[in-house]
Amino acid sequence: MNLSRPLSRLAAAAVLTIGAATAHAQEGAQLNVICSVQAEWCNMIQTVFARTTGIKVNMSLKGSGEALAQLIAERANPKTDVWFGGTGDPHLQAAEQGLSLEYKSPALPQLHGWAQQQAQQSGWKTVGIYSGPLGFGYNPELLAKKKVAVPKTWADLLKPEYKGEIQVANPASSGTAYTMVATLVQLMGEDKAFEYMKGLHKNISQYTRSGTAPIKAVARGETSVSISFVHDGPGEKMQGFPVETITPADGTGAEIGSMSIIKGARNLEAAKRFYEWALTASAQEMGAAAKQFQLPSSKSAKVDPRVPDFKKIKFINYDYAKYGSSTERRRLIAKWEKDVNSLPR
Secondary structure (H helix, E strand, O other), rough: OOOHHHHHHHHHHHHHHHHHHHHHOOHHHHHHHOOOOOHHHHHHHHHHHHOOOOOOOEEOOOOOHHHHHHHHHOOOOOOOOOOEOOOHHHHHHHHHHOEEEOOOOOOHHHHHHHHHHHHHHHOOOOOOEEEEEEEEOOOOOHHHHHHHOOOOOHHHHHHHHHHOOOOEEEOOHHHHHEEEEEEEEHHHHHHHHHHHHHHHHEEEEEEEEOOHHHHHHOOOOOOOEEEEEEHHHHHHOOOOOOOEEEOOOOOOEEEEEEEEEEEOOHHHHHHHHHHHOOHHHHHHHHHHOOOOEEEEEEOOOOOOOOOOOOOHHOOOOHHHHHOOOHHHHHHHHHHHHHHHHOOOO
């Protein structure tokens, strides 16, 4: 995809959205952002926001688990102004721990209900900016070569023919993988979910640090199957890689990617401007322009046809409040480390 033309169109739309009053930033204004979506999207929002406001954006890319750890470490002297993207559970934990700032955006009524609920559950300390379902990525060429069927349910991943053929991230560093743990616990009950993950462990070739690494490995023929957010598949396929996605027929969870202003932000006014800008339809449409295919939270954002059709997916009733709590996340990750990750493979 040629990104120069979509980028220029989106930049022009962003200028109109922000309005003339915000087109001129104070000289020397800057903003420090942790970005937990893929690099191409991070780079695009960095470029467009800076271009349309004059505010210099210092951006670091981190997975949501790593981002939360950094914010905890910086609590006494925050160096971050805004945390953009990544699974919503760590954002809820940041809110619970007083790491993020209460801010009720006037744009909330223009967002889908699930995004508004995320804001309400956090005490207005975070907001949903996109959603995406958890599922499986697979390499059809590798599966055909190995004469292995496409997995269609969670139970399929336990079959012996998948031994050494599956990658998933580590839930301690990856929001994607923590969403998997929380999804399985809600789908099966905790005891059965952990027995399942012990069985799955035997078939895992690698627990990656990043949630997107497994589907990239699938696309490049390094492994046959990944447990991933399925919206990460189309971007790899657009680059010519053999990768397909599927959501488990027995039910799955979804992330609510979120955004938070950090309490104690040094550049608060710039942070609020970025926050409002990121909730506009034109800004959210940059996801698809950057080959990222989550469902935008803005009701008026155009939905790319490659975004997963939520109406065709069997979702569990994911309890974002419970599994977004610090206590539950710590408990489940510690249990996974002790009962699952410590086992031989």
